[in-house]
Amino acid sequence: MTWTSVSTVRIALLDDHAVVRYGFARRLAEEPDFQVVGIFATSRELMASLRTTPADLLIIDYALGSNDIDGLNLIRVLKVRFPRCKILVSSSHYNPATVALAMKAGARGFVGKSQELSELIQAVRVVSVGRVHLSGFMAGELDAMMTAGAAAALRSDSLSEHAALSPREREVLRCCLDGMTVTEIAEKFARSVKTISGQKQSAFRKLGVRNDNELFKIQHQIDDL
Incomplete structure (x- = not known):
């Protein structure tokens, strides 16, 4: 061009x-x-x-x-x-x-x-x-992500009703959705990388997601993160 x-x-x-x-x-x-x-x-x-x-x-x-x-x-x-x-x-x-x-x-x-x-x-x-x-x-x-997200939106249940996320898991997820890395989140909250990684993985297990992309797809289903 x-x-x-x-x-x-x-x-x-x-x-x-x-x-x-x-x-x-x-x-x-x-x-x-x-x-x-x-x-x-x-x-x-x-x-x-x-x-x-x-x-x-x-x-x-x-x-x-x-x-x-x-x-x-x-x-x-x-x-x-x-x-x-x-x-x-x-x-x-x-x-x-x-x-x-x-x-x-x-x-x-x-x-x-x-x-x-x-x-x-x-x-x-x-x-x-x-x-x-x-x-x-x-x-x-x-x-592809938006198509998958639209399909997930057809589900009427709210994931957070079942997930029982802790306050610290929620703040870690908020940072993940803002595009921050585990290291950056650790620096932000003055915690160890190991602690942040553990909180992130715990939240992922509760929500039934495996990675950041899957988390983003269900963002609209998570109440008041």
Whole structure:
């Protein structure tokens, strides 16, 4: 596909890893119609800059530092405060459950950090003109997941009525649904990775699910997580 541009795309980058954000910035700067207007390590820095330096498109990490806002709520906040900015997520949390949550919250595209930089460039071009970008593989995974979720919705019983989840198991599941890893959850609550892993697996057994994707499929059946 040949891309033509009528104006420069102003891009702001947010990632808590310096190597990633500066590597992205260098590659984006090679495109004549891209202008990187800011490179940030925290969401606070990004939002402070956006008040005075407009950006057309934001490339954000989904899982920032332990003291920063989580990716899902960051997308929601950005959509409210800066509604004209299009959001593209680039994250190592590249699985159907996390991608679906991000897109539902308002992201217009999602690129895994294991993908080639050419995929990021293509995603920027697609999202900047108001379209949605997902790889063919991920789009297929989401279609399959949503189909399975629709079938599960036909069940009238609420899983949480039978699961008897403990308060700590519930908070671990909430974090899982926000796309956080076991290590990140452990840091957030100052518990050991072993403890968090045990609570997660216990909750999975009670709910009858085997992995994060299956958890996401039944999210609508879990009362007040």
